[in-house]
Amino acid sequence: MSTPHRLWRYASPAHFLPLSGRLLPPLWALAALGLAAGLALGLFIAPTDAQQGEAYRILYLHVPAAWIAMVCYGAMAFWALWGLAWRTRLAFVLMRALAPTGALFAVLTLVTGALWGRPTWGTWWVWDARLTSALLLALLYLGFIALTSAVDSPDDPRRGDHAGALLALIGALNLPVLYFSVSWWNTLHQGASVSPRGSAIAPEMLWGLLLSTAGFWAYAAAAVLTRSRRLLQLRVESEAHWPRALGSAA
Amino acid sequence: MPAPLQAAAALLRREWVGLLRQPADWLTPLAFVVSVVALFPLGLGPARLRELAPGLLWIVALLASLLSLPRLFAADLADGSLDQWWLSPLPRPLAVALKLAVHWGWTGLPLVLLAPLLALAFGVADAGPLALSLLLGTPALTLLGGLGAALVLHARAGAGLLALLLLPLQVPVLVFGSTAAQGGSQAGTALLLLGAWLAVLLALAPWGTAATLSLMLD
Numbered sequence: 001m002s003t004p005h006r007l008w009r010y011a012s013p014a015h016f017l018p019l020s021g022r023l024l025p026p027l028w029a030l031a032a033l034g035l036a037a038g039l040a041l042g043l044f045i046a047p048t049d050a051q052q053g054e055a056y057r058i059l060y061l062h063v064p065a066a067w068i069a070m071v072c073y074g075a076m077a078f079w080a081l082w083g084l085a086w087r088t089r090l091a092f093v094l095m096r097a098l099a100p101t102g103a104l105f106a107v108l109t110l111v112t113g114a115l116w117g118r119p120t121w122g123t124w125w126v127w128d129a130r131l132t133s134a135l136l137l138a139l140l141y142l143g144f145i146a147l148t149s150a151v152d153s154p155d156d157p158r159r160g161d162h163a164g165a166l167l168a169l170i171g172a173l174n175l176p177v178l179y180f181s182v183s184w185w186n187t188l189h190q191g192a193s194v195s196p197r198g199s200a201i202a203p204e205m206l207w208g209l210l211l212s213t214a215g216f217w218a219y220a221a222a223a224v225l226t227r228s229r230r231l232l233q234l235r236v237e238s239e240a241h242w243p244r245a246l247g248s249a250a
Numbered sequence: 251m252p253a254p255l256q257a258a259a260a261l262l263r264r265e266w267v268g269l270l271r272q273p274a275d276w277l278t279p280l281a282f283v284v285s286v287v288a289l290f291p292l293g294l295g296p297a298r299l300r301e302l303a304p305g306l307l308w309i310v311a312l313l314a315s316l317l318s319l320p321r322l323f324a325a326d327l328a329d330g331s332l333d334q335w336w337l338s339p340l341p342r343p344l345a346v347a348l349k350l351a352v353h354w355g356w357t358g359l360p361l362v363l364l365a366p367l368l369a370l371a372f373g374v375a376d377a378g379p380l381a382l383s384l385l386l387g388t389p390a391l392t393l394l395g396g397l398g399a400a401l402v403l404h405a406r407a408g409a410g411l412l413a414l415l416l417l418p419l420q421v422p423v424l425v426f427g428s429t430a431a432q433g434g435s436q437a438g439t440a441l442l443l444l445g446a447w448l449a450v451l452l453a454l455a456p457w458g459t460a461a462t463l464s465l466m467l468d
Contacts, residue, residue: 181422
């Protein structure tokens with residue numbers, strides 16, 4: 001049997017815990033710096049939008065949050081498939097650790113979107129395809145969290161892992177159809193709705209957006225890694241004391 | 251008769267007789283539909299009901315489909331019969347498909363027959379599109395619902411959790427189904443899309459449900 005690739009060893013908690021421990025400080029630093037720089041650039045330096053005035057500045061929160069909310073679901077489904085295929089404990093832990101962060105950003109997307117919609121569209125909410133599918137995405141996250149916590153028993157997380165993984169996969173397979181049906185429904189029920197942005201983007205705006213996005217991504221990665229370390233430690237504590245022996249227990 | 255066929259016949263007969271002898275299992279969702287339908291004129295006023303009727307009836311059908319699902323596999327697990335058909339010579343996806351078919355026959359089909367009558371009560375002149383859309387849509391609801399029922403087999407929270415899981419996933423069925431039920435120029439497209447989604451679910455859901463059950467049982 002050939003030697004497995006070096007990366008595979010990080011599927012083992014004994015290697016994952018030190019690695020994530022080394023990654024966390026730079027990630028938190030990047031999150032703080034990226035957010036501070038991006039929001040400073042976006043909120044204070046970037047020019048006022050010609051059409052939307054100052055209200056557009058919530059974009060520096062709204063757009064990264066929406067990206068992360070969508071990508072987290074994909075990542076959840078990826079680890080769900082990985083876990084079901086190879087039965088590595090870490091995959092399920094990462095899958096579960098992604099869900100609260102994804103749900104947080106999905107809700108943040110909805111809230112910032114409503115706050116943005118009020119001054120620019122004149123309404124908190126419209127039943128637009130994108131808004132509706134963002135709401136459904138938030139509900140999918142909540143369903144995932146509710147299911148895993150309702151199936152879990154304290155001593156054995158495997159049932160919750162499996163139920164959650166299957167739901168994440170079903171959701172991921174369903175999402176394209178769901179998105180198609182909602183946008184089809186939308187074009188059917190109402191004409192072209194207000195487009196959130198019209199003008200080309202100024203360089204300060206672009207940089208502000210890129211930096212705050214990088215900051216949010218670093219925050220999301222750091223939060224997911226921190227949460228998965230906690231989950232992993234909870235799981236292995238009953239079986240072994242080696243995370244403590246490695247000095248990686250927080 | 252070969253063993254799998256014998257097992258299939260036994261399972262079919264058991265499911266059929268079980269539902270026949272427990273009329274509450276399938277009459278309750280129907281009574282639920284009728285009582286919710288009676289609330290619409292009271293809550294919304296009788297004026298706009300004619301145009302809203304297809305969408306409202308579709309939403310009620312979607313909610314009613316949730317009612318009987320929690321017991322679909324949980325009752326079998328509780329009395330041990332799940333292990334019996336699980337270990338029978340019948341292929342498991344086929345056993346699941348048979349169970350779902352009988353379940354649809356007692357919960358979905360009565361709804362398909364009842365809905366046009368309720369639509370008439372709302373003043374809808376031609377209830378044909380509604381009945382046709384429900385005929386294609388309720389099996390899709392049952393197939394995805396079976397997956398949900400298998401997922402919550404060991405969950406502590408019952409029906410509320412199932413609703414939270416399934417309602418977002420059932421959105422395509424609702425969108426295609428209610429559009430098809432409205433009649434009009436888009437109804438044909440919606441009906442085709444509904445049929446396509448049903449075909450996808452028919453092909454995948456029994457296998458998915460059997461795989462889910464096997465993960466949940468070990």
